[in-house]
Amino acid sequence: MNKSPFISILGAISTIASIVGIIFFFINPTVTIVCAAISALNSILQVTFADQNNITTEIVTIIIAVIVAFIIQKPIFPIICFALCLGDTLMSVLGWISMFIFYKK
Numbered sequence: 001m002n003k004s005p006f007i008s009i010l011g012a013i014s015t016i017a018s019i020v021g022i023i024f025f026f027i028n029p030t031v032t033i034v035c036a037a038i039s040a041l042n043s044i045l046q047v048t049f050a051d052q053n054n055i056t057t058e059i060v061t062i063i064i065a066v067i068v069a070f071i072i073q074k075p076i077f078p079i080i081c082f083a084l085c086l087g088d089t090l091m092s093v094l095g096w097i098s099m100f101i102f103y104k105k
Helices: 005-024 029-049 056-072 076-104
Strands: none
Touching: 005 029, 005 076, 029 056, 029 076, 056 076
């Protein structure tokens, strides 16, 4: 499937924003909220126009974040945003590792 350049660029921006969101969670959680919104927008557009099949990963991430927020007794919304950034970064890094291993062979 051919992706538009906009979707590819948004994917790269989303990964960078997710990394920034993880870092800024400990400095200024407002930045994390904006970065999580970028990540969520990217996921929705990836499902609509690109290769992603569904948003199950994001939904499971939100459910786990809510459970963790209740366990550690912290505000739910910032924890959800941090988890979305963490999940997006983790999936990107795992994708890079698998591409590296695949192309190495």
